[in-house]
Amino acid sequence: MHSFGYRANAVLTFAVTILALMCAIASFSDNFNNPTPVAQVQVLNINWFQKQPHGNDEVSMTLNISADLQSLFTWNTKQVFVFLAAEYETPKNSLNQISLWDGIIPSKELAKFWIHTSNKYRFIDQGSNLRGKEFNLTMHWHIMPKTGKMSADKIVMPGYRLPEEYR
Protein backbone atom coordinates (compact mmCIF):
# COMPACT_ATOMS: atom_id res chain seq x y z
CA MET A 1 0.00 0.00 0.00
CA HIS A 2 2.66 2.54 1.02
CA SER A 3 5.28 1.30 -1.40
CA PHE A 4 7.76 3.59 -3.17
CA GLY A 5 5.88 3.28 -6.44
CA TYR A 6 2.60 4.21 -4.83
CA ARG A 7 4.00 7.34 -3.19
CA ALA A 8 5.87 8.42 -6.31
CA ASN A 9 2.65 8.08 -8.26
CA ALA A 10 0.72 10.14 -5.71
CA VAL A 11 3.33 12.93 -5.71
CA LEU A 12 3.48 13.00 -9.52
CA THR A 13 -0.29 13.08 -9.90
CA PHE A 14 -0.59 15.90 -7.37
CA ALA A 15 2.21 17.89 -9.02
CA VAL A 16 0.67 17.59 -12.47
CA THR A 17 -2.77 18.55 -11.14
CA ILE A 18 -1.39 21.66 -9.43
CA LEU A 19 0.56 22.61 -12.57
CA ALA A 20 -2.54 22.25 -14.73
CA LEU A 21 -4.56 24.31 -12.26
CA MET A 22 -1.92 27.07 -12.23
CA CYS A 23 -1.91 27.13 -16.04
CA ALA A 24 -5.70 27.44 -16.05
CA ILE A 25 -5.63 30.28 -13.49
CA ALA A 26 -2.91 32.13 -15.41
CA SER A 27 -4.95 31.87 -18.59
CA PHE A 28 -8.12 32.98 -16.79
CA SER A 29 -6.38 36.04 -15.31
CA ASP A 30 -6.01 37.45 -18.83
CA ASN A 31 -9.75 38.20 -18.79
CA PHE A 32 -9.19 41.03 -16.30
CA ASN A 33 -7.07 43.01 -18.75
CA ASN A 34 -8.95 45.72 -20.66
CA PRO A 35 -6.61 46.80 -23.43
CA THR A 36 -6.84 50.16 -25.19
CA PRO A 37 -4.59 49.81 -28.23
CA VAL A 38 -4.23 52.52 -30.86
CA ALA A 39 -3.04 52.27 -34.43
CA GLN A 40 -2.57 54.63 -37.37
CA VAL A 41 -1.62 53.86 -40.93
CA GLN A 42 -0.81 56.15 -43.82
CA VAL A 43 -0.38 55.11 -47.41
CA LEU A 44 2.57 57.30 -48.35
CA ASN A 45 3.00 56.26 -51.95
CA ILE A 46 1.71 53.87 -54.61
CA ASN A 47 5.04 52.58 -55.93
CA TRP A 48 3.55 50.85 -58.92
CA PHE A 49 0.18 49.53 -60.00
CA GLN A 50 -0.27 47.19 -62.92
CA LYS A 51 -2.08 44.27 -64.45
CA GLN A 52 -0.13 41.03 -64.52
CA PRO A 53 0.14 39.15 -67.86
CA HIS A 54 -2.48 36.61 -66.69
CA GLY A 55 -4.95 39.31 -65.74
CA ASN A 56 -4.65 39.89 -61.98
CA ASP A 57 -4.10 43.40 -60.65
CA GLU A 58 -1.08 43.94 -58.47
CA VAL A 59 -0.12 47.00 -56.48
CA SER A 60 2.92 47.93 -54.46
CA MET A 61 2.68 50.66 -51.83
CA THR A 62 4.69 52.35 -49.15
CA LEU A 63 3.11 52.41 -45.72
CA ASN A 64 3.73 54.29 -42.54
CA ILE A 65 2.43 52.26 -39.61
CA SER A 66 2.39 53.49 -36.03
CA ALA A 67 0.81 51.71 -33.12
CA ASP A 68 0.80 51.48 -29.35
CA LEU A 69 -0.08 47.95 -28.29
CA GLN A 70 1.51 48.08 -24.84
CA SER A 71 -1.80 47.62 -23.06
CA LEU A 72 -2.22 44.17 -24.63
CA PHE A 73 0.61 42.74 -22.58
CA THR A 74 -0.06 40.92 -19.31
CA TRP A 75 2.15 38.65 -17.24
CA ASN A 76 0.85 35.65 -19.23
CA THR A 77 1.71 37.15 -22.62
CA LYS A 78 4.52 35.46 -24.49
CA GLN A 79 4.24 37.56 -27.63
CA VAL A 80 1.84 39.52 -29.76
CA PHE A 81 1.63 38.80 -33.45
CA VAL A 82 0.49 41.89 -35.30
CA PHE A 83 -0.37 42.27 -38.94
CA LEU A 84 -1.90 44.79 -41.27
CA ALA A 85 -4.37 43.49 -43.83
CA ALA A 86 -6.07 45.15 -46.77
CA GLU A 87 -9.73 44.12 -46.85
CA TYR A 88 -12.13 44.76 -49.71
CA GLU A 89 -15.06 43.30 -51.58
CA THR A 90 -15.21 42.48 -55.29
CA PRO A 91 -18.03 41.17 -57.52
CA LYS A 92 -16.39 37.73 -57.40
CA ASN A 93 -15.39 37.62 -53.74
CA SER A 94 -17.44 38.74 -50.75
CA LEU A 95 -14.23 39.18 -48.79
CA ASN A 96 -10.60 39.55 -49.73
CA GLN A 97 -8.06 39.78 -46.93
CA ILE A 98 -4.48 40.33 -47.93
CA SER A 99 -1.79 40.62 -45.33
CA LEU A 100 0.55 43.49 -46.26
CA TRP A 101 2.87 43.55 -43.30
CA ASP A 102 3.32 41.54 -40.13
CA GLY A 103 5.58 41.45 -37.13
CA ILE A 104 6.18 39.67 -33.86
CA ILE A 105 6.32 41.80 -30.73
CA PRO A 106 8.18 39.87 -28.06
CA SER A 107 7.88 42.33 -25.17
CA LYS A 108 5.93 45.26 -23.83
CA GLU A 109 8.83 47.67 -24.34
CA LEU A 110 8.73 47.05 -28.08
CA ALA A 111 4.96 47.34 -28.37
CA LYS A 112 5.02 51.05 -29.15
CA PHE A 113 6.48 51.41 -32.60
CA TRP A 114 6.35 53.07 -35.93
CA ILE A 115 7.60 51.63 -39.16
CA HIS A 116 8.07 52.86 -42.67
CA THR A 117 7.83 49.99 -45.13
CA SER A 118 6.63 48.82 -48.49
CA ASN A 119 4.25 45.87 -48.47
CA LYS A 120 5.99 42.68 -47.33
CA TYR A 121 3.56 40.34 -49.08
CA ARG A 122 2.32 40.87 -52.62
CA PHE A 123 -0.97 42.70 -52.93
CA ILE A 124 -2.56 40.74 -55.79
CA ASP A 125 -6.26 40.66 -56.53
CA GLN A 126 -8.09 37.61 -57.88
CA GLY A 127 -9.06 39.35 -61.07
CA SER A 128 -8.83 42.93 -62.23
CA ASN A 129 -10.86 44.93 -59.73
CA LEU A 130 -8.35 47.17 -58.02
CA ARG A 131 -8.61 50.38 -60.09
CA GLY A 132 -10.34 52.99 -57.95
CA LYS A 133 -11.04 50.31 -55.32
CA GLU A 134 -11.94 51.42 -51.84
CA PHE A 135 -10.43 49.25 -49.16
CA ASN A 136 -10.03 49.01 -45.40
CA LEU A 137 -6.71 48.66 -43.70
CA THR A 138 -7.18 46.54 -40.62
CA MET A 139 -4.66 46.15 -37.85
CA HIS A 140 -5.09 42.65 -36.42
CA TRP A 141 -3.30 41.24 -33.42
CA HIS A 142 -3.11 37.75 -32.00
CA ILE A 143 -2.00 37.41 -28.42
CA MET A 144 -0.03 34.27 -27.75
CA PRO A 145 -0.06 33.42 -24.05
CA LYS A 146 2.65 31.67 -22.11
CA THR A 147 -0.04 29.10 -21.55
CA GLY A 148 -3.76 28.82 -22.17
CA LYS A 149 -6.24 30.49 -24.46
CA MET A 150 -5.14 32.56 -27.43
CA SER A 151 -7.07 35.71 -28.22
CA ALA A 152 -7.33 38.13 -31.09
CA ASP A 153 -8.81 41.50 -31.95
CA LYS A 154 -8.50 44.25 -34.54
CA ILE A 155 -8.84 47.92 -35.40
CA VAL A 156 -10.54 48.64 -38.72
CA MET A 157 -9.40 51.78 -40.53
CA PRO A 158 -11.73 52.49 -43.46
CA GLY A 159 -11.53 54.95 -46.30
CA TYR A 160 -8.44 54.11 -48.33
CA ARG A 161 -8.65 54.18 -52.11
CA LEU A 162 -6.45 52.92 -54.91
CA PRO A 163 -5.75 55.11 -57.96
CA GLU A 164 -8.05 55.03 -60.99
CA GLU A 165 -5.23 54.33 -63.44
CA TYR A 166 -2.33 51.87 -63.61
CA ARG A 167 1.05 53.45 -63.12
Added chain:
Amino acid sequence: MGLIGESVGSIKSLQIRQVLTQGLSLGMIVTSALIIWKALMCITGSESPVVVVLSGSMEPGFKRGDILFLHMSKDPIRAGEIVVFNVDGREIPIVHRVIKVHERQDTGEVELLTKGDNNFGDDRLLYAHGQLWLQRHHIMGRAVGFLPYAGWVTIIMTEKPIFKYILIGVLGLLVITSKD
Protein backbone atom coordinates in the same frame (compact mmCIF):
# COMPACT_ATOMS: atom_id res chain seq x y z
CA MET B 1 15.89 -6.90 -8.82
CA GLY B 2 13.70 -6.83 -5.75
CA LEU B 3 10.87 -5.01 -7.51
CA ILE B 4 10.83 -7.40 -10.46
CA GLY B 5 11.08 -10.49 -8.24
CA GLU B 6 8.21 -9.18 -6.17
CA SER B 7 6.13 -8.59 -9.30
CA VAL B 8 6.74 -12.07 -10.65
CA GLY B 9 5.89 -13.49 -7.24
CA SER B 10 2.67 -11.55 -7.09
CA ILE B 11 1.66 -12.71 -10.57
CA LYS B 12 2.19 -16.32 -9.47
CA SER B 13 0.19 -15.88 -6.31
CA LEU B 14 -2.84 -14.44 -8.11
CA GLN B 15 -6.12 -16.26 -8.04
CA ILE B 16 -8.11 -16.63 -11.25
CA ARG B 17 -10.79 -14.21 -10.02
CA GLN B 18 -8.17 -11.59 -9.25
CA VAL B 19 -6.65 -11.99 -12.71
CA LEU B 20 -10.04 -11.35 -14.25
CA THR B 21 -10.62 -8.26 -12.09
CA GLN B 22 -7.30 -6.81 -13.04
CA GLY B 23 -7.80 -7.59 -16.71
CA LEU B 24 -11.06 -5.74 -16.43
CA SER B 25 -9.50 -2.69 -14.76
CA LEU B 26 -6.85 -2.58 -17.50
CA GLY B 27 -9.65 -2.64 -20.05
CA MET B 28 -11.41 0.16 -18.17
CA ILE B 29 -8.32 2.36 -18.33
CA VAL B 30 -7.88 1.82 -22.06
CA THR B 31 -11.55 2.36 -22.88
CA SER B 32 -11.89 5.46 -20.71
CA ALA B 33 -8.91 7.00 -22.51
CA LEU B 34 -10.65 6.20 -25.77
CA ILE B 35 -13.92 7.69 -24.49
CA ILE B 36 -12.19 10.94 -23.49
CA TRP B 37 -10.51 11.22 -26.91
CA LYS B 38 -13.73 10.54 -28.82
CA ALA B 39 -15.68 12.96 -26.59
CA LEU B 40 -13.08 15.66 -27.31
CA MET B 41 -13.52 14.95 -31.02
CA CYS B 42 -17.27 15.50 -30.66
CA ILE B 43 -16.92 18.71 -28.61
CA THR B 44 -14.26 20.35 -30.75
CA GLY B 45 -15.54 19.04 -34.08
CA SER B 46 -11.98 18.37 -35.16
CA GLU B 47 -10.75 14.94 -36.15
CA SER B 48 -7.70 15.40 -33.95
CA PRO B 49 -8.48 17.81 -31.08
CA VAL B 50 -4.90 17.96 -29.83
CA VAL B 51 -1.77 18.19 -31.94
CA VAL B 52 1.91 18.34 -31.08
CA VAL B 53 4.05 20.95 -32.82
CA LEU B 54 6.79 19.11 -34.70
CA SER B 55 8.75 21.87 -36.41
CA GLY B 56 10.14 25.26 -35.53
CA SER B 57 8.36 27.10 -38.32
CA MET B 58 6.09 29.00 -35.92
CA GLU B 59 8.80 30.04 -33.46
CA PRO B 60 8.94 31.93 -31.18
CA GLY B 61 5.19 31.44 -30.76
CA PHE B 62 5.14 27.69 -30.84
CA LYS B 63 8.20 25.59 -30.23
CA ARG B 64 8.75 21.96 -31.04
CA GLY B 65 7.08 19.86 -28.39
CA ASP B 66 4.29 22.28 -27.51
CA ILE B 67 0.69 21.09 -27.53
CA LEU B 68 -2.08 22.90 -29.41
CA PHE B 69 -5.79 22.47 -28.82
CA LEU B 70 -7.82 22.61 -31.98
CA HIS B 71 -11.35 23.67 -32.61
CA MET B 72 -13.30 23.28 -35.82
CA SER B 73 -16.41 25.42 -35.93
CA LYS B 74 -18.52 26.53 -38.84
CA ASP B 75 -17.22 30.10 -38.45
CA PRO B 76 -15.46 31.31 -41.56
CA ILE B 77 -11.69 31.22 -41.51
CA ARG B 78 -10.04 34.64 -41.45
CA ALA B 79 -6.56 36.01 -41.96
CA GLY B 80 -4.31 35.75 -38.92
CA GLU B 81 -5.80 32.55 -37.57
CA ILE B 82 -3.48 29.65 -36.96
CA VAL B 83 -4.80 26.61 -38.75
CA VAL B 84 -3.75 23.00 -38.98
CA PHE B 85 -3.99 21.68 -42.49
CA ASN B 86 -3.32 18.57 -44.51
CA VAL B 87 -1.78 18.83 -47.94
CA ASP B 88 -2.49 16.08 -50.50
CA GLY B 89 0.50 13.78 -50.67
CA ARG B 90 1.83 14.71 -47.22
CA GLU B 91 1.10 12.61 -44.18
CA ILE B 92 1.99 15.04 -41.44
CA PRO B 93 -0.35 17.99 -40.86
CA ILE B 94 1.15 21.49 -40.78
CA VAL B 95 0.43 24.27 -38.26
CA HIS B 96 0.74 27.70 -39.91
CA ARG B 97 -0.90 31.11 -40.01
CA VAL B 98 -3.36 32.29 -42.66
CA ILE B 99 -2.09 35.42 -44.44
CA LYS B 100 -4.53 35.73 -47.36
CA VAL B 101 -8.23 34.97 -47.65
CA HIS B 102 -10.49 35.13 -50.69
CA GLU B 103 -14.11 34.20 -50.02
CA ARG B 104 -16.46 33.61 -52.96
CA GLN B 105 -19.53 35.78 -53.28
CA ASP B 106 -21.82 33.02 -54.64
CA THR B 107 -20.68 29.78 -53.00
CA GLY B 108 -19.01 31.09 -49.85
CA GLU B 109 -15.99 28.88 -50.53
CA VAL B 110 -12.67 30.17 -49.29
CA GLU B 111 -9.21 30.15 -50.77
CA LEU B 112 -6.43 30.54 -48.23
CA LEU B 113 -2.72 31.12 -48.28
CA THR B 114 -0.66 30.26 -45.21
CA LYS B 115 2.80 31.03 -43.91
CA GLY B 116 4.88 29.99 -40.91
CA ASP B 117 5.79 32.96 -38.71
CA ASN B 118 9.42 31.89 -38.71
CA ASN B 119 9.59 31.05 -42.42
CA PHE B 120 10.79 33.54 -44.97
CA GLY B 121 8.28 32.84 -47.71
CA ASP B 122 4.70 31.65 -47.92
CA ASP B 123 3.64 28.01 -48.06
CA ARG B 124 3.08 27.56 -51.80
CA LEU B 125 6.28 25.48 -51.92
CA LEU B 126 4.82 23.10 -49.33
CA TYR B 127 1.51 22.63 -51.11
CA ALA B 128 0.92 19.91 -53.68
CA HIS B 129 2.49 20.57 -57.07
CA GLY B 130 0.63 23.36 -58.85
CA GLN B 131 -1.64 24.09 -55.89
CA LEU B 132 -1.96 27.81 -55.23
CA TRP B 133 -4.58 27.92 -52.48
CA LEU B 134 -5.86 25.86 -49.58
CA GLN B 135 -9.56 25.07 -49.49
CA ARG B 136 -11.83 24.43 -46.56
CA HIS B 137 -11.48 20.65 -46.83
CA HIS B 138 -7.74 20.84 -46.26
CA ILE B 139 -8.24 22.45 -42.87
CA MET B 140 -8.34 20.14 -39.84
CA GLY B 141 -8.95 22.84 -37.27
CA ARG B 142 -7.80 26.15 -35.89
CA ALA B 143 -5.57 26.45 -32.86
CA VAL B 144 -7.36 27.98 -29.86
CA GLY B 145 -5.21 27.03 -26.90
CA PHE B 146 -1.66 26.29 -26.07
CA LEU B 147 0.26 24.20 -23.53
CA PRO B 148 4.05 24.38 -23.58
CA TYR B 149 6.40 21.34 -23.51
CA ALA B 150 3.68 18.76 -22.85
CA GLY B 151 4.12 17.17 -26.26
CA TRP B 152 7.71 16.10 -25.76
CA VAL B 153 6.59 12.70 -24.46
CA THR B 154 4.89 12.03 -27.79
CA ILE B 155 7.87 13.21 -29.82
CA ILE B 156 10.28 11.02 -27.86
CA MET B 157 7.97 8.02 -28.15
CA THR B 158 7.54 8.45 -31.90
CA GLU B 159 11.20 8.96 -32.63
CA LYS B 160 12.59 6.38 -30.20
CA PRO B 161 9.97 3.60 -30.20
CA ILE B 162 11.94 1.63 -27.61
CA PHE B 163 10.75 4.10 -24.94
CA LYS B 164 7.17 3.45 -25.99
CA TYR B 165 7.51 -0.30 -25.45
CA ILE B 166 9.30 0.17 -22.13
CA LEU B 167 6.59 2.60 -20.95
CA ILE B 168 3.72 0.36 -22.05
CA GLY B 169 5.42 -2.66 -20.50
CA VAL B 170 6.04 -0.96 -17.16
CA LEU B 171 2.52 0.50 -17.00
CA GLY B 172 0.97 -2.83 -17.93
CA LEU B 173 3.03 -4.61 -15.27
CA LEU B 174 2.03 -2.01 -12.66
CA VAL B 175 -1.66 -2.39 -13.47
CA ILE B 176 -1.53 -6.19 -13.46
CA THR B 177 0.43 -6.49 -10.24
CA SER B 178 -1.23 -3.69 -8.26
CA LYS B 179 -2.98 -5.04 -5.19
CA ASP B 180 -5.56 -2.37 -4.49
